[in-house]
Amino acid sequence: MSTRAGSLVFATAFANSLLGGAALSNGLGLWDWTAVALLFGIGGLIVFMLWPYHQYTFRFDPEELLDQYVDGDRPTTMSAMRRALALRIKADMAGNWRIIQRLRVALQIALLFLLLDILAWLLAIAGV
Template structure:
């Protein structure tokens, strides 16, 4: 099939690649919203339980709970820190140079094919960052549960 012919299969593959990249971007935005919820939950729990536990002075559980609070805070900062390594779009100048205004402009089917393969590579690079963020979120959530338990122990031992 020549490059000049319109191949609907390539258009479909390209559309699916774009859809996958869009879903990946939505996943990242969702994780950022979860990080915001984690900030709220951590602040609420620590203000409520920490206030009660610290009213009797500082004990070992109080110090442990505060250490967990700062660790959760550090993990949240890592999660919401802006990552410039994400690849969710193409630079228009690059597209123009490679596909439209270059030495040999290519047809739309060839462009769809090349961009679909590039999207796949970009998604793989994005996925490594997403996996780190997901693991960070999971650790922070576990620490929040341990933080709650530690504050409860601090209150109970007082």
């Protein structure tokens, strides 16, 4: 997701530097302000996508696993331990998926804003 956000930063900067310079040479109009507002919207969504998330779950704490399954009052069988770990992995995947979905929706909205931003610059250049 970070790579896609980086590509979006490049595309946004490239489009706005080319089209914005041409559009702003005619002065500021409605479409210019619209494009600038969309640029700020894209920037906010990019910050949201790149903000560090510490809620991802990928690993198990070995000490916790030993305490829970091996060193407890009654050690757990291998099949029970595998089942418990499989269920925990599934729960972690579901939690991570919610975060990924939010980031994916933010990326889609940012891409839509980029298209609208380009359109606004083109309309500003055309003098519509």
